[in-house]
Amino acid sequence: MLKLYTYHIPFRSAFGSAGNVITHREGIILVYRDKDSGIEAYGEVAPLPGFSEESFEEVKEVLLLNKAHLEEAIIDGSGQETLRLLDQIHRFPSLSFGIDTLLYDLAAKRSNKPLVQYLFPGFHSSIQSNGTLPLSNTSATLSKADTLTSEGFTTLKVKVGSDFNNELSVLSSLREKYPDIKIRIDANQAWTVDEAITHLTCIEELDIEYCEQPVHKENIAGLKKVTEASPIKIAADESARNKTIISELTETHAADLLIFKPMLMGTFNDIFVTKELADTHSIETVFTTSLETAIGRAAIAAISAGLGRYERAQGLATGSFLKHDVASEKWLNLPVIKFPYKIGLGISLHYEGLKEL
Template sequence: ERIEVYRVSLAYAEPFRIALGTSVKSENIIVKVQTDFGVEGWGEASPSFKITNETPETVVDALTKMGPELIGMCPFKVEQIIEKMDEIVNGNTSAKAAIDMAIFDVIGKKTRKPVSALLGGYRDEVLTDITIGIKSPEEMAKSAVKYIKKGFKILKVKVGVNPSEDVERIRRVREAVGSEIKIRIDANQGWTPKEAVEVINKIEKYDVELIEQPVKAEDLKGLATVRKNSSIPIMADESVHSPEDALKVIRAEAADVINIKLMKSGGIWKAMKIAAIAEAAKIPCMVGCMGESNLGITAAVHFAAAVKNVQYADLDADLLLKDKLVKRGGAKIRDSKRIPPKKKGLGITAFNEKLLGKPVKVFK
């Protein structure tokens, strides 16, 4: 019946640096879908120009094209809504994810079920890592100790700027946290295949669980070469946005694990398809995030809790943000685990109205 679009700017607790660049705030778009049966649903887009080729402006633009066309559609006809969005605009996956999330929020509220129960209800909690951005090796070791003291059991260490320094980062973090804590690393496409293999040979002894996107997203041949020469499992992230990409990566034998993000896939519906394709190939999935607030993260927690093949999670963006958009409800964190809300829909009951502000667009 009505779609409202909001723009929010959420500050990080500290500058967050990865191989692709540094962020001090997350510029997100919030969508509210109002139905004629009195239920409203909420969703979030966290665009990344370097990963999904989107900016806050392009998200608002895409929603302006899609919004009027979606008015009058039945929220229960998810496949039709997805098809309609794909007909109207190409790509723009985070914009589509915001609508998709809001639709699932509506369906959950109307059926009085949490979204995770609607999607498969496999587990009640999701073990997540916490991410350490790129800093000097000693600063990263300090951050690692701080997070372990807070109860985190898995660290995701960002690398991919300078191979020899990256080895030092991993060594310092491992020495700082001891042998019980799991460490995964993410190069965000920062290495050449040759550099990746050299780094892997040097870090094997530090007991690394996974290596994420060591090489350029489009270089599946390079990714496959790294995988063949690695004793540590290789995870594809930026190489897989869509179900079609997942199939390509599987055919190229380029990954041991696939990282699904709602912002890359276009939402929960297509994320389910990627997880199914990967499961058929006996490849487990991780669910990751961009710069979402607790709204987008909660949607991803429901997805991860629902689907058996989503065996790893990196759902920490909201924990790295100083500004908290969700005031009541949403996924909580306890002992390194994310707990999906038991309430109906996504389970978010109140927002920080000051951060949310007034809608920038309304369609009805």
């Protein structure tokens, strides 16, 4: 039996994303219960405001209209064919990712394997996550850095883009205090092309791992210009908002790295193929969540373990941004994610706070 549940979870504090301020996360949890085996499989459909082109209401309508047909397809083993059809008709990446997560979770559980092992027999048994460091005054930023490093984070992502002189001072102090940690910065589209080149040249000596999205997401030519001129590696984040644009970024080599948000990309196969394209152009990928619940994050962690670069921290430890979650597994929110030997996604769903459609 297939059931649909909506969630509405506040953030601990308002979250700035792609020029928008969002105060909560909402989405739809798919639950399929196999009456013969007792297996319960999960998926999550959660368009991200400011990134996804489809809306929560649009994916909800499609799921309600197709729920019976999808359930029948899962029962008779034609779930992937139905997914391909829905993907071709609607082209809603979050919908495709959520349904595919459900299908793969079910297949892994029927095989009695963790999802990561089912997908990638040679997966990394552990993967690093970065800690996120809001940049304010020097003492506050260093205090937060103390907390994150004491928890075990060895890569910190620092938000910049508001006051470069202050940011330069804080970053310098951060690097002086922590000479061995990796520091990556996220400019959130704040700079012009000239500003980006100037600012990045100024901080070259601070050994910055890379800078995310220095210019506006639509300015692909400008992003390429910064990439070619910057002494620091450039990562496309907001620009890399779907597989079509990612293909353009890859083929024009507009960035050194691509931030992959699987919820924006569609089916697992879409993710695999797009990753292969980036590899052929020698462009590295870093996987990150779209601030989903534990269901989406567990799927992304599994994909990261199979496709991500082991030496590079991935953007996975975002569960703490939510006031509460739909599962309580702590392994998902640690600085180093070590996969438990639990079949499928490796989580147990809590139904408190969920509303059945």
